[in-house]
Amino acid sequence: xxxxxxxxxxxxxxxxxxxxxxxxxxxxxxxxxxxxxxxxxxxxxxxxxxxxxxxxxxxxxxxxxxxxxxxxxxxxxxxxxxxxxxxxxxxxxxxxxxxxxxxxxxxxxx
Numbered sequence: 001x002x003x004x005x006x007x008x009x010x011x012x013x014x015x016x017x018x019x020x021x022x023x024x025x026x027x028x029x030x031x032x033x034x035x036x037x038x039x040x041x042x043x044x045x046x047x048x049x050x051x052x053x054x055x056x057x058x059x060x061x062x063x064x065x066x067x068x069x070x071x072x073x074x075x076x077x078x079x080x081x082x083x084x085x086x087x088x089x090x091x092x093x094x095x096x097x098x099x100x101x102x103x104x105x106x107x108x109x110x
Contacts, residue, residue: 026094
């Protein structure tokens with residue numbers, strides 16, 4: 001019985017760990033959200049969102065590393081437990097970058 005509880009607790013701890021940014025699927029954001037912008041505006045928006053994605057991806061990597069260390073040392077994914085997981089923000093930012101890039105391509109911006 002104790003072995004089952006230990007296995008269950010270990011499985012739950014590992015399952016709740018923060019994902020690496022490259023394993024996070026982007027949110028589907030319609031490119032129509034950016035269709036009213038000029039090519040210059042889209043380029044600026046893309047740069048801004050790429051910088052944002054880099055920042056939240058760095059935080060997500062730190063959360064994933066913190067969770068791995070926490071599970072190894074304490075048995076608890078520390079970053080996820082205390083709000084360090086930025087998976088939602090990474091997914092939205094990736095979706096925005098995809099939508100902006102699609103809008104740039106559809107407008108034949110250089």
